[in-house]
Amino acid sequence: MTTTVSATGLTLRYGGTRALDDVSLQLTRGVTGLLGPNGAGKTTLLRVLATVLPPDRGEFTVLGHDPGTAGGRRSARRTIGYLPQSPGFHPDFTAFEFVDYVAILKELTDRGARHREVRRVLEEVGLGEVRGRRMKRLSGGMRQRVALAAALAGDPGFLVLDEPTVGLDPEQRMRFRELVARRGEGRTVLLSTHQTEDVAMLCHRVVVLAEGRVRFEGTPAELTARAAGRVWRSTERDPGARAGWRTGTGDFRNVGHPPEGADLLEPTLEDGYLLVLDASRAEVTAP
Amino acid sequence: MTWHVTEEDLRAYARGELTAPLLWSADTHLMTCADCREALTRTSDPQTLDAGWERLDAELDAPRPALFERLLLRLGVADHTARLLTATPVLRRSWVSSVALLLMMTVVMVRTADSPVLFLGLAPLMPLAGVALSYGPVLDPTYEMTVVAPLAGFRLLMIRTVAVLTAGLALNGLATLALPGYGLLALAWLLPALALTAVGLALAARLGPLAGPLLVGGAWIGTLLVAQARESGTLAPFTPAGQSAAAAVTVLAAFLLYRARDRFDARPAGGLANGPGR
Ligand SMILES: Nc1ncnc2c1ncn2[C@@H]1O[C@H](COP(=O)(O)OP(=O)(O)OP(=O)(O)O)[C@@H](O)[C@H]1O
Ligand SMILES: [Mg+2]
Numbered sequence: 001m002t003t004t005v006s007a008t009g010l011t012l013r014y015g016g017t018r019a020l021d022d023v024s025l026q027l028t029r030g031v032t033g034l035l036g037p038n039g040a041g042k043t044t045l046l047r048v049l050a051t052v053l054p055p056d057r058g059e060f061t062v063l064g065h066d067p068g069t070a071g072g073r074r075s076a077r078r079t080i081g082y083l084p085q086s087p088g089f090h091p092d093f094t095a096f097e098f099v100d101y102v103a104i105l106k107e108l109t110d111r112g113a114r115h116r117e118v119r120r121v122l123e124e125v126g127l128g129e130v131r132g133r134r135m136k137r138l139s140g141g142m143r144q145r146v147a148l149a150a151a152l153a154g155d156p157g158f159l160v161l162d163e164p165t166v167g168l169d170p171e172q173r174m175r176f177r178e179l180v181a182r183r184g185e186g187r188t189v190l191l192s193t194h195q196t197e198d199v200a201m202l203c204h205r206v207v208v209l210a211e212g213r214v215r216f217e218g219t220p221a222e223l224t225a226r227a228a229g230r231v232w233r234s235t236e237r238d239p240g241a242r243a244g245w246r247t248g249t250g251d252f253r254n255v256g257h258p259p260e261g262a263d264l265l266e267p268t269l270e271d272g273y274l275l276v277l278d279a280s281r282a283e284v285t286a287p
Numbered sequence: 288m289t290w291h292v293t294e295e296d297l298r299a300y301a302r303g304e305l306t307a308p309l310l311w312s313a314d315t316h317l318m319t320c321a322d323c324r325e326a327l328t329r330t331s332d333p334q335t336l337d338a339g340w341e342r343l344d345a346e347l348d349a350p351r352p353a354l355f356e357r358l359l360l361r362l363g364v365a366d367h368t369a370r371l372l373t374a375t376p377v378l379r380r381s382w383v384s385s386v387a388l389l390l391m392m393t394v395v396m397v398r399t400a401d402s403p404v405l406f407l408g409l410a411p412l413m414p415l416a417g418v419a420l421s422y423g424p425v426l427d428p429t430y431e432m433t434v435v436a437p438l439a440g441f442r443l444l445m446i447r448t449v450a451v452l453t454a455g456l457a458l459n460g461l462a463t464l465a466l467p468g469y470g471l472l473a474l475a476w477l478l479p480a481l482a483l484t485a486v487g488l489a490l491a492a493r494l495g496p497l498a499g500p501l502l503v504g505g506a507w508i509g510t511l512l513v514a515q516a517r518e519s520g521t522l523a524p525f526t527p528a529g530q531s532a533a534a535a536v537t538v539l540a541a542f543l544l545y546r547a548r549d550r551f552d553a554r555p556a557g558g559l560a561n562g563p564g565r
Pocket of ligand 2: 162
């Protein structure tokens with residue numbers, strides 16, 4: 001697989017906080033998921049890769065363009081579609097006007113072609129029917145989808161989505177996964193999420209970030225495999241487990257180092273993720 | 288309906304060659320006039336007709352251009368530029384505040400009548416304020432979403448600056464007409480206005496969208512106060528020497544602004560809403 005977006009040594013500080021610490025990663029075509037706890041640096045990383053913020057140190061390229069130079073940045077921006085974690089709106093714009101406005105800024109200057117594109121992306125996120133409604137009269141999930149439509153306008157080759165599934169109902173979340181899977185064919189999509197199912201169902205690669213560092217980079221199957229032989233069932237809460245919770249059947253599901261002869265369970269991606277985070281915490285506390 | 292779309296326009300319409308604003312009048316009219324729809328069917332073959340209907344359908348969603356936007360279009364401004372200038376509430380607010388400021392000034396000026404000093408001192412601040420208010424994350428809720436679009440940043444700033452300057456200068460010019468007694472002196476605000484705007488933007492590239500213009504505005508008021516304390520006649524900035532200085536400052540600042548243009552694109556001016564400060 002050819003690399004489409006590649007970053008080395010990205011570092012960014014906010015005053016004393018090191019939000020990104022020497023982050024290197026390679027993206028290919030298809031959908032890559034970015035997992036990490038609150039404050040891990042996901043938004044910061046996406047902002048850097050979407051060229052919103054320049055890194056303090058490190059380099060990266062987007063589809064062959066170097067955003068470190070003025071010309072390269074403009075070329076890169078022509079290929080980027082960005083959905084921020086909390087996109088803002090002009091409340092009096094209609095959905096159509098909002099996407100149209102963003103499309104103009106993306107240099108879709110031909111009126112007819114632009115309006116066709118705006119209708120197409122609004123249809124794609126399932127909002128064709130309410131395109132004439134004002135933003136202030138749309139529900140939160142609908143607004144999120146309007147913002148997604150704006151990010152999709154112009155068919156960007158590199159799509160950066162910061163927690164795009166927050167606020168979507170289960171049906172819309174399924175539709176979103178379909179949409180992104182479709183977009184992922186032939187294009188590069190990077191999305192952050194707290195939903196491990198998003199990653200399990202959608203992504204061909206996954207990056208785990210914690211405390212500004214990359215803790216895991218690989219396929220979802222590889223992340224799941226981290227928990228192979230490390231998930232077990234017990235009737236009581238196992239004090240030796242890193243994490244344990246009572247499931248619907250009344251039994252406890254434990255993740256960690258199983259005792260001798262434990263009743264092992266099939267691991268999930270979430271188990272692998274928990275263990276990766278656990279390992280990174282151990283590394284931080286150990287001198 | 289008292290008028291109908293001409294035969295010639297209908298044919299152009301069917302071919303998709305009719306341009307705005309004629310196109311919109313034709314669209315609106317066709318929606319309500321059965322006769323013209325008939326005529327359209329007669330003048331065109333079925334295939335182009337289908338395309339025509341589809342376009343009409345698309346037009347129905349399209350933002351209805353408001354009066355001001357239509358005016359810009361008639362003046363020959365490209366349709367997307369007109370949209371950028373009129374669609375954003377941020378910008379509309381900056382127009383409105385400019386006009387309000389101007390009216391206030393004129394009233395004050397007329398009240399204090401005797402000398403144009405107050406007007407000359409305040410008028411240059413108006414375009415500066417208009418430009419400062421027309422961009423920046425503080426005032427634009429969609430800032431983070433749009434900042435990475437290729438047309439955002441310096442290019443958008445220039446489009447808006449030219450528009451705000453044009454409108455501001457035109458309004459100032461109108462107010463000047465109310466001061467016929469002072470002759471050319473009444474126009475002495477023009478060069479300082481350009482100088483303040485250019486310096487404000489050049490500084491904004493380095494200090495952020497609020498600090499830059501605020502600093503320049505403060506410096507201008509300071510200069511006027513000092514000049515006033517010093518002499519009793521025409522204040523220094525409005526003498527020929529002062530005017531030449533303003534012209535020189537404008538050119539220099541415009542040059543510096545052009546050199547610094549990449550700063551407007553490289554990082555968010557003044558920081559993101561929940562992001563880092565500069
Ligand atoms: N503007 C800011 N000023 C100071 N520190 C900041 C700023 N923005 C983020 N940080 C810090 O940088 C770190 C990374 O923040 P970031 O927003 O990238 O995390 P995240 O992984 O997106 O979290 P979440 O899952 O909550 O969205 C955190 O420690 C945060 O406190
Ligand atoms: Mg975040």
